[in-house]
Amino acid sequence: xxxxxxxxxxxxxxxYRQAGVIPIVEILLLxxxxxxxxxxxxxxxxxxxxxxxxxxxxxxxxxxxxxxGIMTFGQGLFFGMGGYAVALFANKADxxxxxxxxxxxxxxxxxxxxxxxxxxxxGKRPPExxxxxxxxxxxxYAAERLVAGWYWVGGGNxxxxxxxxxxxxxxxxxxxxxYYIVATIxxxxxxxxxxxxxxxFGLVLAGARQNEKRxxxxxxxxxxxxxxxxxxxxxxxxxxxxxxxxxEGFIGPGNVGIGISTMAxxxxxxxxxxxxxxxxxxVLAIESISFTLSDIDAVRGYWPIILGVILLVVVTFKQDxxxxxxxxxxxxxxxxxxxxxxxxxxxETSQHLKNxxxxxxx
Amino acid sequence: MIPLLEAKHxxxxxxxxxxxxxxSISVQENTFHGLIGPxxxxxxxxxxxxxxxxxxxxxxxxxxxxDVTNHTPxxxxxxxxxxxxxxxxxxxxLSVYDNILLxxxxxxxxxxxxxxxSRASLHDRIMDTLERFKLVDRAGSLASExxxxxxxxxxxxxxxxxxxxxxxxxxxxxxxxxxxxxxxxELLLPIKKDCTLIIVEHDLEWIxxxxxxxxxxxxxxxxxxxxxxxxxxxxxxxxVYTSRV
Numbered sequence: 001x002x003x004x005x006x007x008x009x010x011x012x013x014x015x016y017r018q019a020g021v022i023p024i025v026e027i028l029l030l031x032x033x034x035x036x037x038x039x040x041x042x043x044x045x046x047x048x049x050x051x052x053x054x055x056x057x058x059x060x061x062x063x064x065x066x067x068x069g070i071m072t073f074g075q076g077l078f079f080g081m082g083g084y085a086v087a088l089f090a091n092k093a094d095x096x097x098x099x100x101x102x103x104x105x106x107x108x109x110x111x112x113x114x115x116x117x118x119x120x121x122x123g124k125r126p127p128e129x130x131x132x133x134x135x136x137x138x139x140x141y142a143a144e145r146l147v148a149g150w151y152w153v154g155g156g157n158x159x160x161x162x163x164x165x166x167x168x169x170x171x172x173x174x175x176x177x178x179y180y181i182v183a184t185i186x187x188x189x190x191x192x193x194x195x196x197x198x199x200x201f202g203l204v205l206a207g208a209r210q211n212e213k214r215x216x217x218x219x220x221x222x223x224x225x226x227x228x229x230x231x232x233x234x235x236x237x238x239x240x241x242x243x244x245x246x247x248e249g250f251i252g253p254g255n256v257g258i259g260i261s262t263m264a265x266x267x268x269x270x271x272x273x274x275x276x277x278x279x280x281x282x283v284l285a286i287e288s289i290s291f292t293l294s295d296i297d298a299v300r301g302y303w304p305i306i307l308g309v310i311l312l313v314v315v316t317f318k319q320d321x322x323x324x325x326x327x328x329x330x331x332x333x334x335x336x337x338x339x340x341x342x343x344x345x346x347x348e349t350s351q352h353l354k355n356x357x358x359x360x361x362x
Numbered sequence: 363m364i365p366l367l368e369a370k371h372x373x374x375x376x377x378x379x380x381x382x383x384x385x386s387i388s389v390q391e392n393t394f395h396g397l398i399g400p401x402x403x404x405x406x407x408x409x410x411x412x413x414x415x416x417x418x419x420x421x422x423x424x425x426x427x428x429d430v431t432n433h434t435p436x437x438x439x440x441x442x443x444x445x446x447x448x449x450x451x452x453x454x455x456l457s458v459y460d461n462i463l464l465x466x467x468x469x470x471x472x473x474x475x476x477x478x479x480s481r482a483s484l485h486d487r488i489m490d491t492l493e494r495f496k497l498v499d500r501a502g503s504l505a506s507e508x509x510x511x512x513x514x515x516x517x518x519x520x521x522x523x524x525x526x527x528x529x530x531x532x533x534x535x536x537x538x539x540x541x542x543x544x545x546x547x548e549l550l551l552p553i554k555k556d557c558t559l560i561i562v563e564h565d566l567e568w569i570x571x572x573x574x575x576x577x578x579x580x581x582x583x584x585x586x587x588x589x590x591x592x593x594x595x596x597x598x599x600x601x602v603y604t605s606r607v
Contacts, residue, residue: 219439
């Protein structure tokens with residue numbers, strides 16, 4: 001087989017593998033995202049909006065764990081800090097403009113995550129996985145205790161936001177418009193994250209997840225790469241927290257600490273770690289099950305137990321999560337970088353071969 | 363002539379065990395240098411000290427004219443010093459192509475990586491290397507799906523494609539069949555004009571065929587060193603090898 005044919009067959013293999021189930025799931029969810037408010041009432045639209053906000057939290061965890069191998073229990077902390085920051089702006093400065101809420105959430109989340117990355121990730125020696133997990137867990141716990149005991153931020157009662165989010169002088173009440181704002185933000189975050197993890201930068205993260213030491217021997221400053229993705233994920237969590245506080249009109253200690261950080265882990269594991277769409281499915285599934293079970297009179301008293309058992313069964317027996325039922329491990333891994341025009345594509349190579357054949361004397 | 367690598371009086375302790383005891387070696391540019399010795403003689407430890415996986419307790423290390431004794435592995439790698447591990451250290455959940463790409467793109471800037479700007483320019487080099495190491499048909503396969511021998515070749519390919527000044531190979535033919543060992547030697551010989559090699563290997567016949575110089579270690583010390591011919595005729599080496607190997 002000539003080298004050109006070999007290259008062509010290689011790229012066919014790679015391209016066929018890229019065109020798998022994940023894009024279909026993504027398109028189906030996108031369609032659902034666009035049309036669903038037209039088929040459900042305002043109440044359910046508000047519930048689904050909350051799920052989409054939590055999906056931002058799930059994506060932020062997934063970027064750390066599923067793509068970079070950083071086991072973090074700190075995403076709830078960044079989420080909560082984003083929420084508290086916008087609540088403080090709303091209550092102390094009467095500032096509730098959407099154009100400000102988004103950057104406040106992003107910046108607070110990023111700064112908080114940078115501080116933790118600096119303390120936990122950027123030390124002289126590469127930290128162990130368990131050190132990061134316990135370190136972030138401790139920070140989350142400490143933050144929860146701190147806000148619960150700090151009167152200025154509402155103490156154990158948390159902070160309510162009495163004004164609606166605004167675009168100029170227009171008030172955005174929780175409902176269809178709020179839904180589409182959140183859906184657009186989620187879509188942008190998803191596409192940006194997708195671009196990042198499928199880029200050559202994403203390849204470095206995949207390497208860090210699998211063999212950090214080997215990557216260092218290739219010349220990469222692994223901890224810096226991890227710190228960058230940790231801050232990016234922290235910013236997303238902070239943004240989610242900011243939107244959450246305005247959507248719910250409330251932020252409290254329960255939205256900062258270990259509980260919500262653990263939920264982020266469960267969303268990813270339940271939906272399927274190692275893909276960005278998996279954690280979103282995890283959020284939709286877990287929150288839908290919770291909502292449905294809590295509404296059934298017969299199980300109202302003990303629905304959390306049922307939910308706990310479902311989570312245990314899936315996480316224990318289906319380690320690649322719900323997405324694992326339809327997506328292979330190979331597709332999840334995918335390939336990295338962008339096929340540029342200068343690279344030989346199968347079709348071009350085939351054409352070139354045909355031309356060569358026609359030109360050559362037989 | 364200034365050697366590319368010079369290790370002077372290197373000692374390394376693991377608790378009370380003295381794995382290296384005042385080892386000194388000197389490696390000239392564009393030569394293949396073999397490290398041999400019985401099990402536990404300190405060959406792999408010396409290689410790890412050179413690569414930066416372990417830091418020496420005593421002695422110093424000069425590479426390309428610079429003291430690199432306290433340099434981190436990534437800094438050494440950036441300066442052209444690469445290691446192939448004894449136990450195959452590839453990225454099992456990446457395709458063969460992406461393993462090579464990951465190795466090659468390490469000097470790219472942050473934005474080039476984020477925007478995937480360099481993949482197209484690196485593509486031809488990757489494909490050429492895959493062909494040279496007979497991996498082109500498996501480029502899309504996961505690295506974990508390769509046979510042990512091909513995994514070893516993949517790791518060597520990952521190191522060679524970076525055109526390092528000094529390549530450290532820790533038992534590159536470990537677990538290979540005689541045919542694969544021969545083929546590995548053939549793959550390595552052409553890189554001599556661009557690269558210097560230090561090889562740790564148990565297969566004496568194989569290492570004699572491809573190396574210019576040998577250092578024999580025994581119990582953490584240099585027993586003898588010199589050309590292959592010199593080592594072959596060394597009485598000290600014969601005694602160690604006939605008594606323990």
